[in-house]
Amino acid sequence: MNDTKIIVDCPVLAFDTLGAEIHSMRLHCPEIAKSARPGQFVNLKVGTEFAPMLRRPFSVCRRDRLEGWFEVMWKVIGQGTRAMSRLRPGDSVSVIGPLGRGYIQPADLKLAVLVGGGIGVAALPLLCEDFQQAGIEVEVFLGARNGDELALSGYFKDTGASVVLATEDGSIGTRGLITAPLLERLAALTKPANTHLFSCGPHGFLKAMVQITEETGVAGQIAIETMMGCGFGICVGCAVRCRNPRPDKKKYKLACLDGPVFDAQEIVLDD
Amino acid sequence: MNDTKIIVDCPVLAFDTLGAEIHSMRLHCPEIAKSARPGQFVNLKVGTEFAPMLRRPFSVCRRDRLEGWFEVMWKVIGQGTRAMSRLRPGDSVSVIGPLGRGYIQPADLKLAVLVGGGIGVAALPLLCEDFQQAGIEVEVFLGARNGDELALSGYFKDTGASVVLATEDGSIGTRGLITAPLLERLAALTKPANTHLFSCGPHGFLKAMVQITEETGVAGQIAIETMMGCGFGICVGCAVRCRNPRPDKKKYKLACLDGPVFDAQEIVLDD
């Protein structure tokens, strides 16, 4: 990975509210717009107060290389995301990015199955774009608690990808988890070896994805969320446990440097 | 002093910007509007974050007993007053008040000379109102760095009081400190014994006021500002040194309970 990361104050160009607790904003930053790869993230700091002290990590969701902006999309969780929701065009945000190792394109990939759980969908647009440009077929599966939290389905439909939706309350798409339609689809695959799962979502969702790769034999990658002290390898706080580490191998990997995208078989998702 | 203080969340009814760094707001609170006396203060908390943790004290500047609101006016200094400046009608502020011992009306008072330095003027409107209602003549002297920081001069003129203004940059009124016109006026007094100085302002200003009472023999009261941990006597952090304490007497008084208004001869204004 060549080190393209920068630290920069980015003006907010546009601010959007997509659901009761879901917002997105465009940040002006030609460098990150240009260099970010699918699955990478930026680490944001709003304001100069000590609380919250640490930066907050967000996937690079969309970008326009020509116009020189990128977009982040977030769900309001606590103090940091609440402060972000008060931002307006003209305000400024401190950004470090792009960070992390993104999704990796396996050799012989024919069908990319993108699976987003909740706000995890924010990690997928760049990936969809890249694959479609490379002539790889893309199918998108999105699950959320309810319609209000189901973001970007219109975006993916517009790309021409096939899109399957599920909400737990049934307000949009199938009622229930997205795992059911996904499993159905995978069972019907003609060439499982040329198919790959790319997923991002909450903890329980990722556990289900790992299980699905095991049960179906379809390989996959997961983008995980951990607490991050820095986002670029100096705090060593974002350790995740490796699965079956050999005695001579690392016992932990760093979510910010070695991830946030891992092979579904690579790490342990415990509580 | 009967204990009328309450703790209450008050809606902001109106917000006004009077100078680059000077704002005022009306808070709905029938109880405080009714019970506050001149020179008393309220202790405000904006938001629920830990920074700034402590409340911030502000004079009750104006009030309307019938409409049930009171007003505070402030200059932006640091984190607390900056947060207050982002408030808008409909927001809510936690208030404890009214607090402190206010100005005291001396017996045989004929002429009340109200002297405000900078934002200290905020402590004077209620006093002016009370004295005028009691048929006591009021003269107002206001000093500030520049015209932008000279607040409430229109208010006092409208009350019919005589108003003398001074700014350090000469943009409004006499150029220089308010002490010069004040000394001139006091020298011309016919009945100094029935005249009393009521002042509020920054540290250096109050020192000048104390000196003036000493030099002219006109008695006076000063409203001081100290760091306050609580504002109602439980932290014992707002101690001010008594002047010439007798061995059997208190060495310190509390700004929040025994003040913030003191007799000009009562306390030591050291650095």
Add this chain to the structure above:
Amino acid sequence: MTNLSVKIGALSLKNPVLVASGTFGYGQESHALTNLSALGGIITKSVTLKPRHGNPPPRIFELPAGMLNSIGLANVGLDAFIRDKLPFLRTVDTTLIVNIAGSSPEEFAAVIERLNDEPGIAAYELNFSCPNVKEGGLGFSQNAGVTGDVTAMARKLSKRPLIVKLTPNVTSISDIARAAADSGADAVSLINTLVGLAVNVESRRPQIFAGTAGYSGPGIKPVALAKVFEVAQKVDIPIIGIGGISNTQDALEFLITGATAIEVGTANFVDPATGESIVAGLVQYCQRHNLHSVQEELVGSLAMWQELE
């Protein structure tokens, strides 16, 4: 229905929420702002034998998540306390604990003997840990031997349960707690303030007259919890947890870690009804988690992580 009551040795509290010494005056100041009888108990400002003027100003300074204070135990003294403050405190329907400070064992002895005759007091908290007085103060509870000796002396004289209040400014607080326990303390309360300093870089003077001062508030909570954890692991004596407690969650952290009760301190300056709110919050938490007894199901229920494989 959740049973909020807890027992600290011979002392029964209707709920585990107390207010900390020096952060609630003598009760009367907050009477108009909160329902005092909602509290599990009130701990008074430290009482000394003679009145104390306290330290020169500036006495307090605000920090990003807390404050410094060096009040210097300013208080009305024993006589005025009994004459002017006790009568009101007796009228409040809650447990009254008098905090006692002194610069010598003799001073503690004199105050205890005099208070023994006064009705309406449930226990004494011995402040062995004030960082803001030159004589004695911090020294007492920085030393296990001294803590043990003065506790034993107080134990002999006192007709009432004794809570020994400890300083966190030590290498091993559990050694000091053990000395107190072995000498007859009914409980230990911890922590008093951390020693802290802040400097005005323009005047190049300390922000507090006395120089170093006592650091309190949310910023000391992690340290306080670690000290409670240490004592809970190593010494078999009821603990009262103190340090930065500002809301129900903070109080729960202390109870879960092993404190049988908690004291709200600096938070009272911002909202003197903090204790009352925490009592209500505890009830809600216990109902949500289906806990029937704070003492039996919540206190000390911390589970440690287990290494996988």
Add this chain to the structure above:
Amino acid sequence: MTNLSVKIGALSLKNPVLVASGTFGYGQESHALTNLSALGGIITKSVTLKPRHGNPPPRIFELPAGMLNSIGLANVGLDAFIRDKLPFLRTVDTTLIVNIAGSSPEEFAAVIERLNDEPGIAAYELNFSCPNVKEGGLGFSQNAGVTGDVTAMARKLSKRPLIVKLTPNVTSISDIARAAADSGADAVSLINTLVGLAVNVESRRPQIFAGTAGYSGPGIKPVALAKVFEVAQKVDIPIIGIGGISNTQDALEFLITGATAIEVGTANFVDPATGESIVAGLVQYCQRHNLHSVQEELVGSLAMWQELE
């Protein structure tokens, strides 16, 4: 023109702003984000003889004005450090200080002897104070005797100036600092993290796998300043101040209190250019106050308040 350079025993720094061990990796990670050569020096992540995996997650947790960490000295180990990390660090135009940790005096000895042969290192900082390893760690600098013994041993072996890094979790940090000074340390650096705990009240488990952890950030600054003050008053040895330093004002507070240099820690996680900004801020402050030499006119210039009358 202000002279920013300072001397710490035999060690000269072009300015007093260092980055703290474990909060700046091995320099390379922040290379793209700040001008490393603006710093007075870089202190590496603690190096141990063998590589260490570190502790299981969760390793970090955020607090109102700081954070907890229990990394467990995860590091690449001495061989990989020399092979993979030193070459880059040598290319940076600043003073390189290698922080060394170990669970026994022998481990410290082995690392020092091996590093003595490596060029480009200006000094060693001995981490006697990590709260996050079971063996040794905190224990070393919680005891004056052990601190003295290990310092004396290191002094004999080391070809380079020695900085002994101390824990604040002690009754008397000046006693430990004196032991280090008497045994040949060139300077002491303080503070390492405070022992802290935070609890998840829903799972009733600690927020950090290991239970207690190290508390760092703005919330520990008052404690760190008080410790620097104590050592500056009582021990005649250069002090490097650490703890919550996030901006120029924080750095000034430490220098004025008596630290000859400072280390920026947790603030690097938020902005790795913090040190660079502080260097610029110091220049401005000195010009505004007409100070010609940081070492001679700023360090230790704190004036105490005087009682009136």
